[in-house]
Amino acid sequence: MIEINSLCKRYKLSKQQKREMGDTQVRFIDAVKDVSFNCKPGRVFTLLGPNGAGKTTTLRMIATMLRPSSGSIKVAGYDTVEDGEKVRRRLGFLTGSTGLYDRLTPHEMVKYYADLNGIANSEFKTSRDELFARLGIEEFANRRIAKLSTGMKQKVSIARTIIHNPEVLVFDEPTSGLDVIASKGIIELIRTKKQEGKTIIYSTHIMSEVSIVSDDLAIIHQGELLYNGTYDDFAANMKEKSLADEFIRLVEGGRN
Numbered sequence: 001m002i003e004i005n006s007l008c009k010r011y012k013l014s015k016q017q018k019r020e021m022g023d024t025q026v027r028f029i030d031a032v033k034d035v036s037f038n039c040k041p042g043r044v045f046t047l048l049g050p051n052g053a054g055k056t057t058t059l060r061m062i063a064t065m066l067r068p069s070s071g072s073i074k075v076a077g078y079d080t081v082e083d084g085e086k087v088r089r090r091l092g093f094l095t096g097s098t099g100l101y102d103r104l105t106p107h108e109m110v111k112y113y114a115d116l117n118g119i120a121n122s123e124f125k126t127s128r129d130e131l132f133a134r135l136g137i138e139e140f141a142n143r144r145i146a147k148l149s150t151g152m153k154q155k156v157s158i159a160r161t162i163i164h165n166p167e168v169l170v171f172d173e174p175t176s177g178l179d180v181i182a183s184k185g186i187i188e189l190i191r192t193k194k195q196e197g198k199t200i201i202y203s204t205h206i207m208s209e210v211s212i213v214s215d216d217l218a219i220i221h222q223g224e225l226l227y228n229g230t231y232d233d234f235a236a237n238m239k240e241k242s243l244a245d246e247f248i249r250l251v252e253g254g255r256n
Helices: 015-021 055-062 084-089 106-116 121-135 150-162 180-195 207-213 231-236 243-251
Strands: 002-012 028-039 043-048 070-075 091-094 168-172 199-204 216-221 224-230
Touching: 002 055, 028 043, 028 055, 028 070, 028 199, 028 216, 028 224, 043 055, 043 180, 043 207, 055 070, 055 091, 055 168, 055 199, 084 091, 091 150, 106 121, 106 150, 121 150, 121 180, 150 168, 150 180, 168 180, 180 199, 180 207, 199 207, 207 231, 207 243, 216 231, 216 243, 224 231, 224 243
Parallel strands: 043 199, 043 216, 091 168, 168 199
Antiparallel strands: 002 028, 002 070, 216 224
């Protein structure tokens, strides 16, 4: 379970940023503004928005990488500020900006994260074999990460994210850089984790994925929620013929 209440994130602008904005009187910018939503176990909650909308900032606050300016976040019953370590033990977070160690192999990278989370060797082997087979990592499991393609690295990042079987999963653009076959494998993995009762929040810009995986949906733009509800309700009440067109209508200000 993820519970977010009145979440805000404010950044102080530098002099250079003020000049770039063309207004030297502006001191702060609000990346996330009074956002509230819940992500429930056994459901996929999709966070959809254009670049710069506040998606990644929100996800990083959930993952305890950023501290909220105000409001609160609870993950699996623990506050992200007061109980950050307990949150991190129960959460797997995938983001495109998380680096991998070039000198390690995929096997070594994933084993390192399993060790960090106290996973026994026997449990690690079972989980590793299952994940590597599902993601197609086995064929390059002992190759140095520096020699891997972008798509291969993304698969390793996903395996690293879920090797400790966390109860809450945060995916920020998990199919980025993957081909159609690999993307399908990720979607199937997400469905499996949903069936296992995991809490899943999923950020993407690929509209076809939204309709495939979403149980619940929030659309965020300029730090504010434009929609928060079930995907079925959203689809049933669209004023445009396609999800992409309805999304554009909302972010361009035509929410009514």
